[in-house]
Amino acid sequence: MKATLAIINQMQSEGIIGKYAIGGAVGATFYLEPAATLDIDIFISFQSAGSLVSLSPIDDYLTKRGFKAEKEYIIIEGWPVQFLPAGNALIEEALAQAVETELEGVRTWVMSAEHLTAIALQTWRAKDFSRILQFVESGTLAPGKLDSILSRHGLLAKWEEFGNKFLKGNS
Amino acid sequence: MSEWMRKILESKQAMRQRLAALPFADKVKILEQLRDRSRAIAESPLRQKFSK
Numbered sequence: 001m002k003a004t005l006a007i008i009n010q011m012q013s014e015g016i017i018g019k020y021a022i023g024g025a026v027g028a029t030f031y032l033e034p035a036a037t038l039d040i041d042i043f044i045s046f047q048s049a050g051s052l053v054s055l056s057p058i059d060d061y062l063t064k065r066g067f068k069a070e071k072e073y074i075i076i077e078g079w080p081v082q083f084l085p086a087g088n089a090l091i092e093e094a095l096a097q098a099v100e101t102e103l104e105g106v107r108t109w110v111m112s113a114e115h116l117t118a119i120a121l122q123t124w125r126a127k128d129f130s131r132i133l134q135f136v137e138s139g140t141l142a143p144g145k146l147d148s149i150l151s152r153h154g155l156l157a158k159w160e161e162f163g164n165k166f167l168k169g170n171s
Numbered sequence: 172m173s174e175w176m177r178k179i180l181e182s183k184q185a186m187r188q189r190l191a192a193l194p195f196a197d198k199v200k201i202l203e204q205l206r207d208r209s210r211a212i213a214e215s216p217l218r219q220k221f222s223k
Contacts, residue, residue, distance in 0.1 A: 032191050138191055
């Protein structure tokens with residue numbers, strides 16, 4: 001994954017993408033125990049990408065360098081990578097507030113635990129419920145920060161619904 | 172809840188905490204092993220035979 005992130009950083013330094021952050025299962029693994037996943041979700045900002053209005057500059061850049069596209073992924077140094085444009089205000093905020101870290105000397109950014117939780121809540125699939133539960137049980141969430149994100153993005157009612165479904169009687 | 176079940180759950184929780192506390196680079200190595208195992212299972216002729 002180190003080599004994969006180095007390529008993505010190279011794309012960033014060459015202006016192909018702007019700000020990016022790792023989300024999904026790999027992002028969650030920054031905070032939680034590792035969970036099996038086959039791909040890396042890389043969220044990218046349209047705002048900081050300037051004139052980028054489609055993913056074709058990314059595809060062009062990578063395919064010219066010999067990386068192969070497979071369905072919605074591009075295989076970069078052994079990892080299928082899915083580039084996901086920030087499609088709403090929550091994801092834009094998650095990108096802006098992503099945590100800077102290092103993987104064996106390669107700089108990268110990971111979405112905060114609270115933003116990953118809020119995005120999972122917004123996405124609302126079975127695997128998202130499981131991830132939210134992992135975050136809640138791990139004690140890594142800052143309650144004040146999570147509340148403010150959920151409130152800002154209209155997710156408090158969903159949080160309550162999630163709590164009623166999965167957290168009632170667990171305390 | 173029976174005593175043995177309580178012990179199993181506690182042990183599982185402790186394992187999860189140990190794994191979560193590992194450095195990111197170590198966790199990524201585990202992810203890569205899990206990914207390789209998933210691929211091997213997906214590519215196994217036995218699985219392909221039953222998925223048809």
